[in-house]
Structure formats: structure tokens, C-alpha cells
Amino acid sequence: MEKKVVYILMCLCLLIFTGCAETVKVIDSTGRSVSVDTPVSKVVSLGTGVAEYVYALDEGKSLVGRDSYSYFPPAMQKVPIAGKSSYSPDLELIIKLDPDLVIADNMLSKDDLKELEDAKISVMIESLSDPETNIDTMKKIAKLMGKEERSQKLIEFIEKYQNLVLGRTSDLPKESKPKIFFEWAGKPYYTVSNGTSSDTLIGYAGGINIAKDIGNKTSKYPTVSAEWVIENDPEVIVQTRSSDKAFTESELEEYQKSIVSRPELQDVSAIKSGRVYVISGEIRYGVRSIISELYLAKWLHPDLFEDIDPAAVHKELVRDFYGTDLDEAYTYPADA
Numbered sequence: 549m550e551k552k553v554v555y556i557l558m559c560l561c562l563l564i565f566t567g568c569a570e571t572v573k574v575i576d577s578t579g580r581s582v583s584v585d586t587p588v589s590k591v592v593s594l595g596t597g598v599a600e601y602v603y604a605l606d607e608g609k610s611l612v613g614r615d616s617y618s619y620f621p622p623a624m625q626k627v628p629i630a631g632k633s634s635y636s637p638d639l640e641l642i643i644k645l646d647p648d649l650v651i652a653d654n655m656l657s658k659d660d661l662k663e664l665e666d667a668k669i670s671v672m673i674e675s676l677s678d679p680e681t682n683i684d685t686m687k688k689i690a691k692l693m694g695k696e697e698r699s700q701k702l703i704e705f706i707e708k709y710q711n712l713v714l715g716r717t718s719d720l721p722k723e724s725k726p727k728i729f730f731e732w733a734g735k736p737y738y739t740v741s742n743g744t745s746s747d748t749l750i751g752y753a754g755g756i757n758i759a760k761d762i763g764n765k766t767s768k769y770p771t772v773s774a775e776w777v778i779e780n781d782p783e784v785i786v787q788t789r790s791s792d793k794a795f796t797e798s799e800l801e802e803y804q805k806s807i808v809s810r811p812e813l814q815d816v817s818a819i820k821s822g823r824v825y826v827i828s829g830e831i832r833y834g835v836r837s838i839i840s841e842l843y844l845a846k847w848l849h850p851d852l853f854e855d856i857d858p859a860a861v862h863k864e865l866v867r868d869f870y871g872t873d874l875d876e877a878y879t880y881p882a883d884a
Contacts, residue, residue: 574688576672577654577681584649584670589825592642594634594652597676597834599624601686602651604702604835604869605695612645616792620830621870632792643667650694651785676834678745679752679841683707702869706838709861710752713845716852717754721864723778726848728755729782729818732769734789734803736810737777743768746788749837753844754852758782774812784817784847791830800826800880828878836865843879859883 552700587774589614592613593599599618602611608623613630630645631637634652637660642650650664653675663669676682683703690699732738740746741763750757758780763770789795789803804826813819826845831839842858859882866872 565683569773572692574672574692576674577685578673580673582670582672584672584692586692588648588692590645590647590649591690591693592630592645592647592650593618594631594637594650594656595673595675596634596653597682597837598651598674598689599627600763600834600836601676601689601702602693605693605698607688607871610693610816613642613645615791616766617829619793619865620876623872639663643669651689676837678749679837680745681711682834682837702835705865705868706835709838709842711844713754713841715750717752718847719847720754722756724752725756726783727758727778727780728784728848729758729780731787731807732783734787735771737774738769741768741770749841749844753841753848755784755844755848768836774810777813778816781815781817783823785816786844786847787824787826788829788832789826790832794830794876795828795878797877797880797882800828800877804880826880829877830876831862831878835869836862839865 570586571689572584574584576580576582585731589610590591590612591610592603593602593611594615599611599614600620603621603624608627611624611627612625614627616629616632619625628641628645629638630642633655635655637652638654639660642664647669650669650671651674654669654673656671656673661671674685676685683706686699686703687696690696728750730740730750732740732746739759740757742760743763747757747760759772762772785807787803787807789800804824808819808824818824827840827843831837839858839862842853842856846853846856846858862878863874866874
């Protein structure tokens with residue numbers, strides 16, 4: 549009798565497990581059809597901005613591997629680094645971790661993709677780098693993880709401020725939009741053009757990217773000359789900096805001063821008016837890209853966004869979705 553009861557219980561457990569599990573086909577950002585066993589419970593994230601989002605969905609319970617540029621919240625630093633980025637994954641470690649899903653961006657090579665797929669690991673090519681597509685990507689990942697409800701709360705927070713920014717900037721006449729030079733990755737005169745997520749962000753925030761039309765199909769991140777910047781005379785200069793560790797305020801201050809002190813730029817409007825800013829790449833992507841959007845909007849239109857405190861919104865976001873406080877520096881000057 550006892551054996552019969554045990555057998556029935558085992559069958560019921562098997563039925564429950566089978567009923568809950570499901571293989572889902574999704575289309576990733578490259579148009580690939582990817583089969584994923586859901587709900588996903590083990591994720592390796594190498595895609596830009598993705599690890600922070602995955603962590604927010606379930607307090608990091610499913611995150612078994614990350615890229616080295618993802619280190620927030622602080623507890624994430626306990627998660628093994630599975631590669632510096634999608635460009636240089638630690639394939640041996642990833643296979644050993646045996647994830648249900650690897651999320652990488654388009655820097656993952658075809659050879660690395662094949663090796664992971666040969667190991668029977670599902671791989672999605674996705675990132676959270678573009679404000680135009682971030683929400684759809686978030687919904688896609690949340691569905692695979694069975695975390696739609698948690699994701700929706702986060703999306704509502706983001707959309708609240710996205711709509712606020714667009715509500716104030718979308719109808720601005722061209723003459724009311726400041727010209728901005730956006731210096732990329734901390735490299736002097738390395739900038740962004742049409743088709744980049746940073747150019748999209750500038751448009752959302754109500755600015756005119758002076759380099760918008762100088763890129764081409766092979767290079768969306770052109771390098772320009774100091775003379776070119778002088779000729780186009782931006783009213784605002786913003787430099788973004790990325791790192792595999794958090795910045796201190798003194799580091800960001802040093803970066804900002806290195807721009808302000810360039811002798812060749814002393815007659816540029818942004819330098820003369822003191823409208824030169826540095827922002828950490830840590831909040832440029834993923835969940836917290838909305839914070840960089842708020843900072844950019846306020847730098848471009850201080851009167852229009854006088855009532856908005858990006859730092860306060862940032863604190864609210866990390867408190868509500870990560871259960872932590874902010875200790876690092878993210879912009880300089882610190883006050884928007």
C-alpha cells in the first residue's frame with residue numbers, strides 16, 4: 549500500500565513539473581528563432597545592461613554569470629564573471645555553469661555562438677542599450693523567466709519618466725533645442741551619429757546632436773577634429789565614461805576638468821558657459837538608462853526640468869527595485 553502511495557505521489561510530481569515546464573520559441577534582436585525551456589532559472593548575462601535587469605527581477609537568484617561591466621547592485625559582485633563582455637566570453641566557465649539561457653549582445657562572434665549552441669545552451673542576442681527597444685526586450689526576458697508582474701512594475705516606473713521627458717521636449721521648436729557634442733567612451737573627439745542609441749537619447753532629451761549626420765554605414769562612431777567642434781560650436785558638451793568598477797566623484801571631476809582645460813576649445817560656447825558634464829556609463833544602459841535621460845534633459849533644459857531631481861529619482865529606483873542605497877558617483881558636476 550505504501551509503495552502504491554509513493555508511486556502515485558511521484559506521478560503527480562512528474563505531472564506538475566511537466567505541466568509547468570514549456571519550451572518557448574522567441575525571436576531575438578537579430579531575427580533568430582531561439583528555443584528556450586521556461587521558466588528560465590539560470591541565466592548568464594553578457595548583453596549590455598542586461599545583468600542589472602535580470603537581477604532586479606528576482607534579486608539575483610537566477611543570475612549565475614555576468615559580464616565584468618555589470619557590478620551593480622553591490623551584491624552582484626558575488627556572481628561569477630563569465631566574460632569581460634560578449635566579445636570575450638569565458639566559454640569554458642559558461643558551459644560549466646550550465647545555464648538555461650545565455651543573453652549576449654551582437655559582439656558575440658559566430659564561432660562562440662556555435663560553441664555554446666553545440667553545448668545545448670540556448671543563446672539570445674539582446675541588449676538593453678537602446679531606449680527605443682528596451683521595453684520590448686525587458687518584456688521578452690521577463691516572460692521567459694516567469695517574472696512578468698515584477699517586470700511590469702519596473703517598466704511602469706521607467707515609462708513614467710520617459711513620458712514626462714517626451715511630454716516636455718517633443719514639441720520644442722528647433723531653435724529651442726541646444727546643440728550638444730556627445731563625447732563617447734572618454735576618448736577625445738570620438739562621438740556618436742545617427743543610428744546610435746546615444747543619438748536617440750539626445751533627441752528624446754530635446755537636444756541637437758551636432759554629429760548626427762556625419763556617420764555612415766560602416767562607422768556610427770566617428771572621430772572628429774577639434775576644429776570641427778569649434779566650427780559647430782556646441783552649447784553643451786557631455787562625455788560618457790565606462791569602467792568595470794564604480795567611479796569616485798574626484799575621478800569624474802578630473803575627467804570633466806580635462807575637457808574644460810583643452811586649450812583649443814576655450815572659445816566654444818559650452819566651455820565659456822560652464823555647460824560641460826561627465827556621466828558614468830554605468831547608468832547609460834539597462835534599467836537605469838532612464839536616469840541618464842533625466843540628467844541629459846535637465847542639462848539641456850534646466851528651466852524646463854527645474855522640478856526634476858535625477859539623483860532623487862535614481863535613489864528611489866534603486867531602493868524600490870534593488871533594496872539598496874547609492875554610494876558611488878555617477879555624474880559631474882553632481883548636481884544637475
